[in-house]
C-alpha cells in the first residue's frame with residue numbers, strides 16, 4: 087500500500103511539473119486575457135440557478151409572466167383566461183391566486199403547449215410573492 091502510494095505520489099509530482107512547464111511553454115508572453123473572470127453580480131444567487139437572490143418585478147417577475155403566462159393572460163386575455171398578467175398593476179390583485187396556481191400547485195400554465203417554468207422558477211416566484219412582491 088505504502089509502496090503503491092509512493093509511485094502515485096511520484097507520478098503526480100512529475101505530472102504537475104511537466105504540466106506547469108507545458109502550460110508556461112505554450113503561454114508565450116503570458117497574457118491574462120484567457121482567464122475568464124465572472125463578473126461580480128450581487129443580483130445572482132450562489133446556487134447557480136441563474137435566478138436573482140432577491141427577486142423583484144424588474145429583475146425577475148415581469149419576465150416570468152411574459153414568458154409563461156401572457157400568451158393567455160394578455161390584455162385583453164385570450165384562451166379563456168379571465169384577466170391580464172402583463173403589468174405590475176395587473177398582477178398585484180392576483181398574488182394570492184397566482185401563488186396557489188403557479189407555486190403551490192402547477193395548475194398554471196393551463197396547458198403544456200408553451201414553455202413551462204422550472205421548479206426553481208416557481209419557487210422564486212413564491213419567494214417574490216412572500217417578500218411582498220417588490221417592484222424593484
Ligand code: HEC
Pocket residue numbers: 151154155156157158159165166167168171180183184187188194195196197200
Ligand atoms: C394556455 C393558457 C394559459 C396560460 C399559459 C396561463 N393561464 Fe392562467 N388561466 C387560464 C385559463 C383558461 C384560466 C381560467 C380557467 C381556470 O381557472 O382554469 C386561468 C386562470 C388563472 C388564474 C385564476 C384561477 C382561479 O381559479 O382563480 C390564475 C391565478 C392564473 N390563471 C395564473 C396564471 C399564471 C401565474 C400563469 C403563468 C405561470 C398562467 N396563469 C398561465 C389560461 C392560462
